[in-house]
Amino acid sequence: MLLDTHGRIARDLRVSLTDRCNLRCTYCMPEEGLRWLARPELLTDDEIVRLVSVAVTELGVTEVRFTGGEPLLRPGLAGIVARCAALAPRPRLSxxxxxxxxxxxxxxxRAAGLDRVNVSLDTLRPAVFRALTRRDRHHDVIAGLDAARTAGLLPVKVNSVLMRGVNDDEAPELLDWALRHGYELRFIEQMPLDAQHGWQRADMVTAAEILEALRARFSLTPEPSTVRGSAPAERWLVDGGPARVGVIASVTRPFCRVCDRTRLTADGQVRACLFAREESDLRTALRSGAGDEEIARLWRTAMWGKKAGAGLDEASFVQPERPMSAIGG
Known part of the structure; x- marks a missing residue:
């Protein structure tokens, strides 16, 4: 198992397949983009599947989430999914x-074995989407959501970040739209993971503000904490259910105490925490001929030292050097 000194066990693996993205969201990266990883630095398809296999068969991982950058930019994605779906025991794949x-x-x-998707969409207004992402692709996201639902990648979850003075008035509108289309909406507090290091707490729309805006139109009943488990989202039944809405309050109501995640970057580094400033190199071990047992040992060591929390409220907190696009969500 991937156990740490605080008794947490990591069973959820986030695998970044690329640091590249075809959007330039203002809260993530500058308009000109970033210096992308060179191809030799990236894990190959075989290396990704090998590490996922070690995580599943040797370390007790049961959930695998493919992230980026934008994972759909990864050539051979369907093949990676199919090979991971063939592992025994089979992990849940998203x-x-x-x-x-x-x-x-x-x-x-879906045919390759993917179970479900999370799609980022911060606004229902095409003009706001263009301003936020610096790309005119709102219609493509809407079409992608519809295709995911039709293909059976369920539940289709929608992740939304609200920006003060930009789209912070859209919370009720987004929830109403999600309910009508059968999507599960998750609001996420903006986190200090932008490449520009320009995040300011005062500019962040908090979970409390989001819930206040939603309650102006909807009745929200909190789900019991036992239902949440280690999920990052606090969830509420909307108008008595069964529809639900979630809020991931990583900044104002962190869930570090029950975190069960381990992360693998596109260049083969293990990160014990999204906000960690330290990484552990598995790529070098892989390419040096290490066996599965040695890789598992290195991974266990990396997770054993996981800190109790992200430390966002501590005066000593320093934002990670890598932005979210290079870490993986």
């Missing part, structure tokens, strides 16, 4: 995407 490209890939990914 994908976090910006939705661009899902309209043409959702069916193939």
């Amino acid at each position: 994908l976090t995407s910006n939705g661009i490209g899902l309209a043409r890939t959702a069916r193939a990914l």
